[in-house]
Amino acid sequence: MAPEADPTLVTTRRALHALAAQVIAPLRTQATGNEIALRPRPGGFGTPELPEGGWVGVDGTDLVRVDGEGARETAPITSLLDAADFVGLDDAASALTDAPLEVHAGAAQILADAWASGEEALIALGGDDTTPILWPEHFDIAIEHAQATYGVSPGDDAHPEPYAYISLWTPPPGLETGPSTFWNAVGFTGAERPWTNDVDELVAFFRAGAAAR
Template sequence: MDDVPLVAMRRSLHALAEGVVSPLRVQATGNEIALQVRPEGFGTPDLPGGGWVGTAGTQLVRVGADGDAKAIAITSLRAAARFVGLDEAAAAALPDDTLEVHAGAALILADVWANGDEALRGLLDGASPADEPAPINLWPEHFDIATELGAGETRATYGISPGDDDHTEPYAYVAPWTAPAETGSATFWNAHGFTGAERPAEDADEILAFFRAARELLTAGGGG
């Protein structure tokens, strides 16, 4: 997959997350912005009245309280907002420009989120309450899925990003809350654009092994 359609699809989905899907959850709950991984994409958790909205590939999906699902092709933010039921004033304020979509890129990003979600769940499996594990959320601002784990100087954010201004490809990352003693491209803590470690987001087992290696370093001596 060429980086160009991957980046374009990521930006289109990111715009939907920030401009439509998360605001729809805020409208339904009053304050909750976090999203979650859904089959072939992402969406809201189940809404207070039942149902959810989100994406599946290059489609926008609206599931009613009775489980009835409807879908339309992703076109513009304004059309998406009206389809999911966002307040009309908020929908009218959104751009009506057609978003760039690529089916292959959408599937790649969906796989990244699914593998990342599986790895994060594996990381949290059996975690001690003393480590204060945080829920796994897909955050609309940075468009990554992440959790937090650890106490004191061992606490870190563990996540998977579909890419950003510094990364054209998806990647897994660990961002310690206390900066490691040694950082840089030749160290474990090799992240570009932030303090932490990053690795390619490949399969769930490799992502989980990376998370566990970072966890071991942090608990052994604050980052190594």
């Protein structure tokens, strides 16, 4: 049975995940033609720089829109439909709802810290040329390294709290897995550990996985 988590953390993660997958990433696709990848931003997440400059995203309990000149506007998170209107997502009304989104400031900060520390640890693992990606589908920040995916997830149905993970692409024959082994992941072949804001601990975990293969 999965451990219980602060319900505000789960509610906030689900609300922000919906925003990422249904509003923020589609806005980037609209602007670029095909790109969906996001990145951590102070207080949350958002697009990389858009072709005409600026970016859109989330900071705590607010939506953020920054134009090409650096002017910043914010609006409270209320619903997917309102968010689409604020960021300028075209033709979204038929697909999105005006159901309220519940985002709690403290929980949003925990998730923002998880992505930010994950980004720093993944760059340390992969090198200065590494660009970790915050994928809107799974809402994790990750890189590919040494035939595995390394990342930090804000949580999911099997993990109510943020966690760091290593997912093996092709597990070697005879790999010992299970709760008492290093390769202890739930729901995939790999390793996991509770998230910590200590970047050095995250880097040590990732490097231990790379060395253990």
